Amino acid sequence: MASYNVEEVEERIKKFWEKEKIYKFDIKRKGKIYSIDTPPPTVSGDMHIGHAFSYSQQDFIARFRRMFDNNIFYPFGTDDNGLPTEKLVERINKIKSKEMSRSEFIKLCLKTLKNITPDFIKQWKDLGISADYDICYSTIDKNSQKISQKSFIELFKTGRIYKKNFPSIWCPECQTSIAQAELEDKELQSFFSTIKFESEGKVLPIATTRPELIPACVAVFVNLSDERYKKFIGKKAKVPLFDYDVPIFADKSVEIEKGTGVMMVCSYGDKFDVDAINRYKLEPRVIFNYNGTLNFGKYKGMKILEARKKILEDLDKEGLILGKKQISHFVNVHDKCGTEIEFLPTEQWFIKILDKKKILISEGKKIKWYPKFMYKRYENWVNGLEWDWNISRDRHFGVPIPVWNCINCKETILPEEKELPVDPLEKKKICPKCKRVAEPETRVLDTWATSSLTPQLASSLIGNRIKLPYSLRPQAHDIIRTWAFYTIVKSYLHEKKIPWQNVMVSGFVRLKGEKMSKSKGNVIKPKEVIQKYGSDSMRFWAAGSKLGEDLNYQEQDLIAGKKFVTKLFNASKFVFMNMRKTKPKKPKKLEKIDELFLSELNRAISATTTRFKEYNYSGARLVIEQFFWKDFCDYYLEMVKKRIYKGKSNEKLSAQYTLYQSLLSILKLVAPIMPFITEEIYQTYYRKHEKEKSIHLSGWPKYEKFSEKNDWGVLVKNISLVRQAKTQKQIPLNSISDVITIPVKEYKIIKTYEEPFISVSGALVIKAGKEFKIDFPEVKVK
RNA sequence: GGUCCUGUAAGCUAAUGGUAGACUACAUCCUUGACGUGGAUGAUGCGCAGGUUCGAUUCCUGCCAGGACCACCA
Numbered sequence: 095m096a097s098y099n100v101e102e103v104e105e106r107i108k109k110f111w112e113k114e115k116i117y118k119f120d121i122k123r124k125g126k127i128y129s130i131d132t133p134p135p136t137v138s139g140d141m142h143i144g145h146a147f148s149y150s151q152q153d154f155i156a157r158f159r160r161m162f163d164n165n166i167f168y169p170f171g172t173d174d175n176g177l178p179t180e181k182l183v184e185r186i187n188k189i190k191s192k193e194m195s196r197s198e199f200i201k202l203c204l205k206t207l208k209n210i211t212p213d214f215i216k217q218w219k220d221l222g223i224s225a226d227y228d229i230c231y232s233t234i235d236k237n238s239q240k241i242s243q244k245s246f247i248e249l250f251k252t253g254r255i256y257k258k259n260f261p262s263i264w265c266p267e268c269q270t271s272i273a274q275a276e277l278e279d280k281e282l283q284s285f286f287s288t289i290k291f292e293s294e295g296k297v298l299p300i301a302t303t304r305p306e307l308i309p310a311c312v313a314v315f316v317n318l319s320d321e322r323y324k325k326f327i328g329k330k331a332k333v334p335l336f337d338y339d340v341p342i343f344a345d346k347s348v349e350i351e352k353g354t355g356v357m358m359v360c361s362y363g364d365k366f367d368v369d370a371i372n373r374y375k376l377e378p379r380v381i382f383n384y385n386g387t388l389n390f391g392k393y394k395g396m397k398i399l400e401a402r403k404k405i406l407e408d409l410d411k412e413g414l415i416l417g418k419k420q421i422s423h424f425v426n427v428h429d430k431c432g433t434e435i436e437f438l439p440t441e442q443w444f445i446k447i448l449d450k451k452k453i454l455i456s457e458g459k460k461i462k463w464y465p466k467f468m469y470k471r472y473e474n475w476v477n478g479l480e481w482d483w484n485i486s487r488d489r490h491f492g493v494p495i496p497v498w499n500c501i502n503c504k505e506t507i508l509p510e511e512k513e514l515p516v517d518p519l520e521k522k523k524i525c526p527k528c529k530r531v532a533e534p535e536t537r538v539l540d541t542w543a544t545s546s547l548t549p550q551l552a553s554s555l556i557g558n559r560i561k562l563p564y565s566l567r568p569q570a571h572d573i574i575r576t577w578a579f580y581t582i583v584k585s586y587l588h589e590k591k592i593p594w595q596n597v598m599v600s601g602f603v604r605l606k607g608e609k610m611s612k613s614k615g616n617v618i619k620p621k622e623v624i625q626k627y628g629s630d631s632m633r634f635w636a637a638g639s640k641l642g643e644d645l646n647y648q649e650q651d652l653i654a655g656k657k658f659v660t661k662l663f664n665a666s667k668f669v670f671m672n673m674r675k676t677k678p679k680k681p682k683k684l685e686k687i688d689e690l691f692l693s694e695l696n697r698a699i700s701a702t703t704t705r706f707k708e709y710n711y712s713g714a715r716l717v718i719e720q721f722f723w724k725d726f727c728d729y730y731l732e733m734v735k736k737r738i739y740k741g742k743s744n745e746k747l748s749a750q751y752t753l754y755q756s757l758l759s760i761l762k763l764v765a766p767i768m769p770f771i772t773e774e775i776y777q778t779y780y781r782k783h784e785k786e787k788s789i790h791l792s793g794w795p796k797y798e799k800f801s802e803k804n805d806w807g808v809l810v811k812n813i814s815l816v817r818q819a820k821t822q823k824q825i826p827l828n829s830i831s832d833v834i835t836i837p838v839k840e841y842k843i844i845k846t847y848e849e850p851f852i853s854v855s856g857a858l859v860i861k862a863g864k865e866f867k868i869d870f871p872e873v874k875v876k
Numbered sequence: 877g878g879u880c881c882u883g884u885a886a887g888c889u890a891a892u893g894g895u896a897g898a899c900u901a902c903a904u905c906c907u908u909g910a911c912g913u914g915g916a917u918g919a920u921g922c923g924c925a926g927g928u929u930c931g932a933u934u935c936c937u938g939c940c941a942g943g944a945c946c947a948c949c950a
Contacts, residue, residue: 286950465881471945471946474880478878648900650899651889654899660914716891723898824905827916828908
């Protein structure tokens with residue numbers, strides 16, 4: 095152990111942990127179980143820095159709890175179900191899923207996943223995430239499919255799940271319906287064109303950003319109190335270019351000031367149109383195919399944007415455009431692909447949730463959110479819900495909806511539980527009523543319908559021994575409206591329970607205040623950071639900001655962690671350089687200064703423990719950092735050095751005992767944040783004297799009441815004054831000083847610790863006086 | 877438009893109703909038997925305006941700036 099080789103040590107320690115199964119969950123271990131509903135990362139090529147950030151933060155808590163509570167359930171999972179995986183597989187294999195059969199594509203997905211998942215998970219191991227990787231699920235594995243399908247069947251049987259033909263949010267790119275939670279805003283440049291509609295020979299101008307919807311127009315709305323258009327109410331309007339009539343209604347939702355004050359209702363431009371068409375029982379004119387092309391006339395087959403351009407040209411030719419201006423506005427897009435969404439009438443499966451908004455809010459309130467304000471985001475989301483949860487997706491790769499439909503009698507046929515998991519496409523079912531072959535449901539479940547069951551998925555791997563609520567759900571704030579929300583929904587609907595007692599919500603990593611994204615090209619790869627600085631440093635960095643706060647990434651911040659590792663390494667080397675061969679027993683009488691330092695240690699343990707318990711890992715880091723570097727290294731070590739070198743045996747033993755114990759405690763306090771270096775030091779110096787085979791399995795340091803006296807502070811202050819004086823005089827810190835005068839009030843305290851004080855200050859005489867003063871021997875001028 | 881979060885040194889980040897503390901960078905000095913990948917010292921800071929208070933960086937209100945989420949987007 096000459097100098098600390100980060101790469102070599104971390105690799106070796108990692109192997110040690112795996113070989114010794116340090117993080118293996120054992121239900122028989124003593125102590126209350128602390129259970130964590132670990133987030134399953136979406137499988138992709140590389141870990142994102144945001145992952146490194148938030149998984150480190152949850153691992154601090156996991157490691158703290160492992161040492162504190164003794165028994166921790168910390169499973170691992172991967173999310174590889176649904177669109178992101180499909181897209182990844184398409185990219186890797188350079189194919190299009192819709193051009194393959196479902197079973198072919200699924201096979202390819204599973205094969206691709208098998209190839210890339212191990213390397214992906216390895217990055218979590220490299221970071222030192224202390225999950226039990228043997229308790230590992232994938233959201234697409236057979237067991238997960240079974241549990242997810244079982245959930246569907248249960249909810250269907252209780253009437254929570256229904257099927258409805260309804261204009262739903264549709265992504266023309268992914269060609270599937272999606273849920274409200276999957277919408278995102280995107281700013282787009284667009285033309286706001288005023289189009290000439292007519293009614294009885296008079297002009298009715300309508301402004302729109304979506305002229306391609308003109309042929310889908312089924313009504314025109316004006317405001318009842320709008321003097322300009324009042325006279326048209328009840329009459330017909332002629333739709334330009336397409337030459338058919340639509341009714342003109344008065345509707346109070348029309349804002350007089352907006353656009354021209356006249357609006358067209360199309361099937362379907364937005365949620366408002368859906369609502370309006372229902373209210374007035376209008377016959378929709380659906381002009382889009384599922385793939386986002388138009389379905390009629392000369393525009394047939396054109397993509398929406400293409401058709402928009404063409405229709406504008408045609409309108410222009412006919413002199414039907416009254417005005418045109420460029421605007422930028424926000425539109426709803428699909429969060430996975432950024433495509434503008436449409437509303438298309440399709441038959442979809444829904445979980446009814448709108449009637450449970452109130453209770454879902456009160457369920458959310460029962461959970462402790464860290465930081466607290468994150469609860470508000472949940473509440474806002476639930477309050478703003480306008481759709482039931484659409485759980486069907488027209489995709490290939492996902493958990494199949496376990497249903498057959500009888501076309502004849504409309505009966506929905508469910509599988510038996512023992513048949514699960516089942517792919518209806520692969521199995522024939524006969525309608526029990528009509529005795530005819532039923533049609534298999536072709537769609538799959540929304541990926542959240544499965545990942546909202548992560549507590550059950552993980553628990554199922556150990557015989558369902560972990561019950562709701564779990565102790566902790568760690569996650570980032572972007573998925574409060576999805577993962578957190580849906581998990582609360584399912585736990586309530588199935589068990590009438592909250593899924594977890596606590597939620598800790600991490601912030602985001604930013605770069606110069608900006609969100610990192612591939613498109614901006616400002617992505618930092620944790621792999622490379624770890625290679626350069628080590629996992630301990632990476633984790634130390636992740637502990638640098640409060641829970642829930644975003645953190646600006648800058649490479650120089652990694653230096654602090656790296657230095658801290660070196661310091662721990664060197665301090666430990668020093669301590670054991672002067673240690674006896676056997677474990678130093680507690681002497682009958684401790685030196686005063688050792689006693690004082692142990693009491694300071696007590697204080698630090700107490701502060702760290704409190705902070706970790708409150709998920710305040712950054713506060714904990716601050717305390718330990720300060721205590722180890724300043725109090726332990728800069729002051730205590732300096733004070734005991736000489737005694738260690740040449741003290742009498744009992745004096746020496748007192749120092750050795752104190753050093754041994756306090757360093758061990760410090761290492762334990764640091765262990766949740768820096769698991770590698772602390773394990774390395776533990777194995778090198780402590781293992782032969784201590785019974786636990788890993789520091790991470792050792793008990794959290796205990797603390798007792800400590801005195802409120804501030805002797806340590808006084809001592810530190812005076813030593814600091816001595817150093818200040820020497821620095822000002824530009825002389826070495828170990829130089830001798832003649833007389834040090836201490837203020838009367840503090841003199842008594844210093845006198846109590848005279849030996850260590852003299853040892854550090856090099857004073858020949860200490861005396862009481864009015865104020866602090868230091869005299870140096872006269873230096874003869876050459 | 878609504879809800880929420882954040883504004884502290886050059887950068888990053890704490891605590892606090894009473895002298896604002898680390899870290900990185902910077903400057904000066906110190907090579908002493910753990911560590912120069914070190915030690916010591918130093919300089920620079922509470923977004924703006926009111927209010928409550930003996931006293932506000934902290935509590936309240938407004939404003940400004942940044943961010944998140946939602947709504948609207950004819």
